[in-house]
Amino acid sequence: MEQTQSIKDLILDIDSDKLVLPEFQRDFVWEISKTYDLFDSIVKDIFIGAIIYGIPSFEIAVREIDHRPKIAKGKKRPHLTIRNISLEDIQKRQKLDKSNFKLVLDGQQRITSLYRAIKGIDEVWFISKNSSEIGDKSFDKCDLEELLSGFDGNQDNQKLSIKISDVWNMESEDYDEEYIRENFFYTSDYYKFNSHHPDFDSKAEFRKFRLLKKKIGDLFKQEKLLSFYLLDMSLEKFVIFFERSNTRGVQLNFIDILAAKLYTGNFNLKQKINDFQKQYPNYELIPEIIVRTIAYITSQPKQIDRNYILTSLKASDFIELWDQVCDYYKISLDFLYENNYIISQDWMPYDNMLIPIIIFLKEIKGSFHKMSQSQKDFLTFWYLNSVFSLRYSGSSNERIIEDSNILTLIAQNKKINSNTFFNKLSKIQILSSEDVFSFDKKSNAIYKGILNLIGYNSKGLIDWNNDSVLSLNSELEDHHIYPKAFIEKFCSEADKEYTNCVANRTLVPKKLNIKISDQKPSVYLREIQSMNSNFEHTLNNHLITKELLTGEYDNEFSFFLNIRAEEIFKLIEKYVKNPFAKIKDSFYEEIKYDENSNINVIGTYKGNKISAAFNPITSKVFLNGKLYDSPSAAAQAAKIEFGASSDNTENGWTFWRFIDNNGEERKINDLRND
Secondary structure, three states: OEEEEOHHHHHHHHHOOOEEEEOOOOOOOOOHHHHHHHHHHHHOOOOOOOEEEEEEOOOEEEEOOOOOOOOEOOEOOOOOOEEEEOHHHHHHHHHHOOOOOEEEEEOHHHHHHHHHHHOOOOOOEEEEOOHHHHOOOOHHHOOHHHHEEEEEOOOOOOOOEEEHHHHHHHHHHOOOHHHHHHHHHOOOHHHHHHOOOOOOOHHHHHHHHHHHHHHHHHHHHOOOEEEEEEEEEOHHHHHHHHHHOOOOOOOOOHHHHHHHHHHOOOOOHHHHHHHHHHHOOOOOOOHHHHHHHHHHHHOOOOOOOHHHHHHHOOHHHHHHHHHHHHHHHHHHHHHHHHOOOOOOHHHOOOHHHHHHHHHHHHHOOOOHHHOOHHHHHHHHHHHHHHHHOOOOOOOHHHHHHHHHHHHHHHHOOOOEOOHHHHHHHOOOOOOOHHHHHHOOOOOOHHHHHHHHHHHHHOOOOEOOOOOOEOOOOOOEEEEEOOOHHHHHHHOOHHHHOOOOOHHHEEEEEOOOOOOOOOOOHHHHHHHHHOOOOOHHHHHHHOOOOHHHHHOOOOOOHHHHHHHHHHHHHHHHHHHHHOOHHHHHHHHEOOOOOOOOOOEEEEEEEOOEEEEEEEOOOOOOEEEOOEEEOOHHHHHHHHHHHOOOOOOOOOOHHHHOEEEOOOOOEEEHHHHOOO
């Protein structure tokens, strides 16, 4: 049976206990970036897959949706409630209402992701475009997709932003306008950042805020979710479903579509990918990295999104640039490994960070030997702070373009004028040793970053078997220092929460054939020591105390974790936090203007380019022989000249743009004191 369902009804079903999970379903594992993608797809009407519910004809154990906060040291996470639902209870519920009992067979990650965002367990912000990015349409005439700049875990102080859970809260509680203004709009970073500027129209921006709230609230009510009900499932059919549900058909992806387009222009993309893999079998080529790099190089202004790539890039662009960018790709990976930023390619925190590095390499003529020490210092700072601030977890296209522009400036020995750039890199996610305990999934960039940072500090991780440095193409696994089976058997329930914590993990070759099972750490480690006489040095290289060999820590799992978490945090302070002030002092330069300093600016309306002069000190704009007191007043006048109504409004700080020293077009908003 096929039905459609709204997000609102889905949430209400969870809250009213109509929707549950089979007890054996895997835990919620999605990283927050996948939640951003999910909401992006829903706004853009991209099919997110069907949710499949089952109505079993047998008793079953069920559990609730994961509503727990993320794991943190010292705070024990409550266990999810598990209970049995009898067949009699299922049938009783179904008689009252067919939708009274829903057992999720497929779609748990999507459902949990939506629930956690809407309930505020995970922060998800809708970032709206500025007026100049929308085009000719007024804010109220745009649909939600036209207004969407992106979803992120933080609000944007230069763009109107609204938290998904705040919308749910405002809609559910039916707050009056004044309450919303005081408690949601006035407290936003966007209002705090802009309100002190004289041309900021608080009433107009609040109207936009309310409109955005209403549009997102309406999104919650639309029946966007497709669901299938498998009725009266026997136990046999239930088992068969789960045996076969992982089998997926082959689907076209972005690169397949691009390859088909380029083939008509005599560029065989798939063959080129195969050629690289044959030439460099120990490297994994990620085609999207090469394609987006080519898009950055060829576009003006810079664009690397899929729509631009599929509609604007030509076979000639790839014929000219493919081989060179692939060479730079390999050289960049070698550089990251040789300088101990990464332990192996599989353990790169964000693959997309390769793009700005390749652009930097191109600007210094293809060899990292040509860069100065100060340039390398900045590259190290940018790389580590990007990882530990989770910079590439959301809106990655914007990050890639911004960072490629920044590294271009560094390659040209120019200063950075954006204080905002440094502010974003200062927001690292680990502020104490206790925060280390929050990271227990390989898919998380900070989890990978910590293990890489240990290698960076050690100038390369070494093999446990023979004390040789691990290679770039080493197949590594994140080994439990205290074995899982040992913890399960001998440790307390509280300690078991931290079995997979990064403080209990280190990277070793998959080929390390040692039977560990539930042995004490000292027992299996001494067995390895019998093959490696320099094993104490090896442990130190991995930031593991040699005292583990003596056996005195065997029953002190929690104590060991605390010690290692403190050592990890010291590395973060040393390499990520402490260099920040010095790097900013060396590379940041505030643009100095006086009251006679005017810069040329341009605005665009209905395809017409409008030229004016802007004074960053007075914020006045000289347009068509007249001086306007604010960028917004000048922008409004410019639009009226080309047919806009006299009551139109425009944020002049985003309407007017200037060309910076790097030849990039930027909003005059960047000239404000950040």
